[in-house]
Every structure is written in C-alpha cells, then in structure tokens.
C-alpha cells in the first residue's frame with residue numbers, strides 16, 4: 082500500500098473497511114496488517130462499528146506518578162504547538178484518559194462528542210481500532226488514520242499513540258497520543274509522539290530516582306548490619322540480597338511479600354512469625370521507608386527462627402500465589418500449567434499450547450514473556466488473518482520477517498490448526514530459516530492449537546520443531562478459578578464498584594463454559610454494558626441461558642470423567658458398550674453416568 086493512502090486512511094481503506102464489515106472479507110494487502118489485526122479483535126469483542134459508545138469510567142487520578150511526571154512535558158509541547166489543531170492526550174495503561182490539552186475549540190468540541198476526554202477509556206476493547214488502544218494492545222507505537230478506525234465516528238480524525246514504559250520496571254504505565262483532523266495528518270505525527278514519550282520516560286526516571294535512592298540506601302544499610310535475608314520493595318522494584326535469593330524459592334518469596342504487604346498496613350516497623358510454604362519458620366520484619374509524600378517502599382528482613390512454635394503461624398499461611406503476572410487462578414491444574422509455560426519460556430524451549438477455544442493459551446504465553454522479559458517485544462501472528470485472504474498473499478513473507486527480526490523476542494503463532502498443507506510447508510520453512518538466521522538470539526516461539534479444530538493437514542513435520550506440548554485445561558477443569566476470574570474481569574471492565582452476589586456466583590460455577598475463559602469474559606462484559614457500573618450483580622443480571630442452567634455443579638474430577646466418557650463415545654462412534662470397555666467401566670455404570678451427566 083502506498084504511503085499516501087496509509088497516511089490519509091483514505092478511500093481505498095474506506096472500501097476495504099466496508100467489505101470487512103459487510104462481507105466478512107479480510108482485505109489483506111489493502112490495509113496495513115496491524116490495522117487488520119485490530120479490526121479482527123474489535124469484531125471479536127462485538128464492538129459497534131457505526132458509532133462510538135463509551136461508558137464514563139472514573140475521575141482521572143492526577144496524583145499518579147505518570148500524571149505528575151508527564152504534566153510539564155505535555156504543557157511544554159502544548160505551548161510549542163501554538164494553537165495548532167492538535168490535541169495532546171495522556172492515558173493510563175488501560176487507556177483511561179488522564180489529561181487532554183487542545184488549543185483548537187472546534188477540535189476540542191469534536192473530541193468531546195466522541196468521548197476522547199478525561200474519564201473515558203480509549204482501550205481497544207471499548208473504542209475499537211484507534212491510536213491509543215491499538216498501541217497499548219500491541220505494546221508498540223501505532224498511527225491510525227481516518228477510515229482505519231473501527232468506529233465510523235472517528236473517521237475524520239488521525240491519531241498517533243505510543244505506549245510509555247516505566248524506565249525502571251519496564252512495565253507499560255500509560256500512553257501518549259497526538260490527535261488531529263485526518264486532513265491535517267502527516268507521518269511526522271508519530272515521530273512527535275515518540276519523542277514526547279521519550280521525554281516522559283526521562284521525567285519519570287528523574288522523579289522516581291530520588292525515591293529509589295532512599296530505598297536503596299536503607300536496603301544496603303540493613304544488609305550491612307545483619308546476616309539475614311533482606312528484601313526491598315515498592316511498586317516498581319524488588320531487590321533481594323544473595324542470602325534471600327539462595328534460600329527463598331518462588332513460593333516462599335511470594336509468601337514473604339504477601340505477609341509484608343499485610344504488615345505495611347500497620348504504622349511503623351512491625352514483625353510477624355510465620356511458617357513459609359517450604360516449611361521454614363521465619364520472623365518477618367517490615368520497615369516502611371519514608372520519602373516525603375508517598376513513601377519510597379519498604380525494607381523486609383527475614384530471620385530464621387528454628388524454635389518458633391508452629392501453632393499460631395499455620396493459620397497465617399497465604400494461599401498459593403498466581404505464577405504469572407496478569408494471570409488469575411490458583412487451582413492446582415491451572416498453577417501447574419502456568420508453571421510449565423513459565424519453565425518453557427525460561428529454557429527458551431519452543432512449545433505447542435494446545436486446548437479448547439478461549440482457554441487462555443495466548444494469555445499464558447504473553448504472561449510468561451511479561452514475567453521473564455518485560456522490556457522485550459512480544460508479537461502475535463494470527464493465522465486466521467490469512468486463511469480466507471484472497472490475494473495478494475503475504476503469509477510466508479510476513480512470517481519470515483517476524484522470525485528474522487532481531488527485535489522480536491517472543492512470537493506466538495495463533496490457530497496453527499487452521500493451516501492447509503501449503504501454508505504448513507511455508508510455516509515449517511520460515512521457522513527453519515528463522516532459526517538459521519538468528520543462531521545466537523533466536524526468538525521464543527509458541528504455537529497455539531485449538532483442540533477439536535484440527536484440519537485434515539498433517540501437522541507431524543511442524544511438531545518436530547516443537548519439543549514440548551502443554552495442554553491448557555478447559556475452564557470446567559479448574560472451575561473454582563471462576564471465583565477469582567469474575568472479580569478480576571469486573572474490575573477490568575467496570576473500573577467501578579461492581580461485585581457478584583453469592584447466588585449469581587453459584588450459577589456461574591455451574592456452567593460448563595464451552596467457550597472457556599473467553600466466554601466468561603464476554604458474559605461479564607455483556608453484564609457491565611447493560612447495567613450500572615456500581616452495585617451487586619444478581620441472578621437476574623445473568624444472560625438467560627445461564628440463569629436456566631439447572632444441573633448441579635460438577636466437581637473438577639467429575640468434569641474430567643464426563644469429558645473422558647464423551648471422548649470415548651466419539652472414538653467408538655457412539656457405541657456405549659465399546660466406550661465402556663475402553664474406559665474399563667461396566668455397561669451399567671456408563672449408562673448411569675451418561676444419564677447423570679446429561680450426555681446426549
């Protein structure tokens with residue numbers, strides 16, 4: 082596509098958008114790939130394409146370190162723009178607009194009309210393809226011009242968004258966006274947005290270093306005075322001396338941090354005797370480090386106490402912690418899967434993540450990357466973007482470009498089961514040549530396969546390149562995690578005070594969730610969009626089909642058994658006697674279980 086078309090988001094893009102929305106066609110070659118991928122995501126989230134319809138999320142918190150450090154940078158830029166119709170916008174990492182500076186009254190009124198204003202979220206999940214949300218979703222700078230926007234209401238605008246990463250933790254803390262009229266847009270917009278993001282990062286570093294210095298001083302002093310295990314933490318940092326690194330494994334570290342968080346709720350230095358998950362008995366002393374306003378963090382000292390009584394402390398043992406950031410669920414099967422994915426990432430081992438639709442395959446891969454290489458770049462290559470594409474076809478070129486790009490540290494190839502034989506050959510070729518061309522710095526590659534969605538093509542050659550396959554369990558096999566997923570999704574979606582009543586939760590725990598966690602997410606989203614953003618979700622708020630679920634709730638074990646029976650029946654062409662035999666069950670038992678589980 083030529084530069085002019087890309088910059089204007091013009092008539093060819095408008096036609097491509099229309100055919101995407103009306104005929105379900107993926108106009109590869111007509112539209113830039115990141116835009117097309119974002120359109121597909123926007124459609125998957127059931128967003129309206131004909132209008133922008135955003136909820137007011139919350140009053141922006143301008144006391145956040147990001148807002149405080151960025152404000153002088155934004156003001157300077159605003160002054161330099163000298164009345165030009167360009168709006169300078171700062172958002173939180175979830176797309177919530179914190180500040181908007183616009184000198185031009187007409188542009189300002191238009192932005193109010195499309196809710197691009199403080200308190201509204203321009204996350205892709207609410208607003209569809211746009212400079213802010215799509216940049217945050219991809220973790221990379223993104224300009225979106227004119228008809229490239231998913232929502233028609235945004236077609237007169239052009240925006241260039243850049244995620245802002247914290248200079249110390251490497252985590253994305255927000256985004257900067259420049260928005261102007263589409264007719265005024267040029268490729269310099271993104272350059273200016275990138276420079277502004279760099280200036281905000283420098284300001285964050287300047288402002289945070291004073292706090293970090295305080296914390297570091299206190300940590301070093303404590304380490305010098307004692308031979309204990311010493312840790313220092315704040316929201317961006319975790320420091321640990323060699324003693325702590327050698328003696329506290331992952332779950333002990335998590336337990337120490339959880340106890341320290343509790344202790345920090347008390348004024349001044351406080352201490353607690355506990356038994357850690359490894360069985361080690363210790364005394365944890367937690368000392369807040371002051372630094373003017375918000376505090377610089379806390380220094381934690383962990384002392385071994387062999388003689389300490391166990392009785393008072395066992396009750397304090399914290400529940401197991403999630404293994405990966407942003408991944409919710411502490412049931413044994415889910416933790417085990419999270420650990421496997423994390424280990425494969427650490428070992429640089431290419432993996433296949435296999436499971437039912439929406440089970441969380443990509444989410445696990447993304448979280449493992451986030452945990453081990455937060456500053457590195459993570460790419461998602463969705464095969465679904467190509468399999469119905471007419472022409473021209475960039476599949477092999479695009480894939481090879483991803484695999485040979487030195488800056489890509491992790492690549493997930495999604496929905497590999499949809500590939501036909503020719504595409505499979507191309508994929509194997511691209512993987513082999515990518516590995517050859519980056520021998521010292523190969524990317525971590527994960528392939529997701531949706532069970533039940535396999536085509537006729539033979540995957541065996543492809544699978545020889547992936548030594549490990551990890552089965553991601555369906556949600557009904559770790560159904561207890563619904564208790565945590567529901568509040569997690571509600572806080573993500575509503576940003577308000579929305580909770581779930583015990584009756585509604587009970588009902589959610591009884592569903593079989595054939596669409597897995599993705600389906601649960603959709604249900605929560607539907608509820609949030611159709612009711613007030615505060616209060617309690619009751620039974621009547623649930624979609625009708627969920628209210629009607631009348632079967633009793635199955636335990637994890639029962640869910641596994643039911644699935645094994647279904648699989649065996651399918652393998653034996655519905656013959657109950659053969660199915661019972663291959664499961665080692667009597668015929669009477671299988672008849673009874675088919676009836677009890679309601680298998681048809």
Ligand SMILES: Nc1ncnc2c1ncn2[C@@H]1O[C@H](COP(=O)(O)OP(=O)(O)OP(=O)(O)O)[C@@H](O)[C@H]1O
Nearest residue numbers: 407408409410438439440441442443444531598599
């Ligand atoms: N344990 C979890 N904690 C938090 N969010 C989760 C978890 N599991 C899944 N999700 C969320 O659920 C949705 C679906 O997950 P994801 O896209 O990873 O599924 P998938 O198995 O890759 O789906 P598919 O194969 O159909 O493409 C995403 O929004 C993801 O962030």
